[in-house]
Amino acid sequence: MMCEKTLAVPDGIKQSLGGGDTFDALMQLQGKAFRDVKGRKTIQVQLAGNSYFLKQHFGVGWGEIFKNLLSFKKPILGALTEVQAIEKLDKLGIATTPLVAYGQRGSNPAHLQSFVLTRDLGDITSLEDLCAGWKVTTPDAGFKRRLIMQVAAIAKQLHENGVNHRDFYICHFCLDNTALPAVRLYLIDLHRVLIHAAPSFSANVKDIAALYFSSMDIGLTTRDYLRFKRHYRKQDASFWQQVETRAQKLYAKFNSAKFQDRLAKEKSLIR
Structure with a gap:
């Protein structure tokens, strides 16, 4: 099965990563950790002289998916849920973290890799x-x-x-x-x-x-x-x-x- 890929990254961010595969670079990027739980990490990073927050999703696994389904809950599979939420709040006029970049890779729902990059809100x-x-x-x-x-x-x-x-x-x-x-x-x-x-x-x-x-x-x-x-x-x-x-x-x-x-x-x- 062919791997599906979604990627939306500004050129300035791509250049700051030094070339190569942009998706891999962002998924492997290290920074100051604010949350580190199974399958998901939130870090603060510096790119092109600016501060951002990067959420990296590494796959939830079938166990988590089945647990949610058995509880009649919709499983959250990756970063695109947050991307859609930011876009919705922007339309509603509710201030939130500004969206900078996002990506998702894979076809197996249990092992999707994804990320969302947002601007640091500052003070x-x-x-x-x-x-x-x-x-x-x-x-x-x-x-x-x-x-x-x-x-x-x-x-x-x-x-x-x-x-x-x-x-x-x-x-x-x-x-x-x-x-x-x-x-x-x-x-x-x-x-x-x-x-x-x-x-x-x-x-x-x-x-x-x-x-x-x-x-x-x-x-x-x-x-x-x-x-x-x-x-x-x-x-x-x-x-x-x-x-x-x-x-x-x-x-x-x-x-x-x-x-x-x-x-x-x-x-x-x-x-």
Whole structure:
């Protein structure tokens, strides 16, 4: 069977790689690791004097595909999912990591090799880091209000257009420090995004539950959560009850010894 190949790389990036096979060069490129898990790596690289983030996918294997299918989940096979997600968010006017290059090679779905190269956003801070000290030091009320409204507006825009992030945690919202005092947020890490033909109730519950879970320990008030609800899509009590139930389960799982051990092992691999 002939190997299928997709490649979209600007000439400037090709030249900075020094010739040869561009796909191989990008798949073999080394840099500062930010994530290194089975079948996938995210690194920061310098090319032609500029900083980029490169996600390299080395194949998920049949085991992962069957596991997803048995759970009635769509398997994520490589980088092109993120490419499509970036293009969709650009159309919706949601700021994210600018797409620079991408490629995919292979015909066997379990062993596809692929990559996506995005521009470094520069001086940004994740909301997880930004809000970490809010329990001790109360943030400016107006600033917090604008942040909550913008997060709700992004969630609303995604979900009204059938887009689900599926890793919708506050760590994937990043504040553009160069735009302050204005509040400009980027939504990043789109490799698991699903795009539906119409809004999905269950997928929206999962996204909002993940967002709620990840904000539980930053000192938000009841008024803060009500403000989010007002600026998100109008939902009935059933929706919010399902969000609450799922978020509490996520919180319990995250704080379990088993999950924390796994997290510590993953972090040790990129030190």
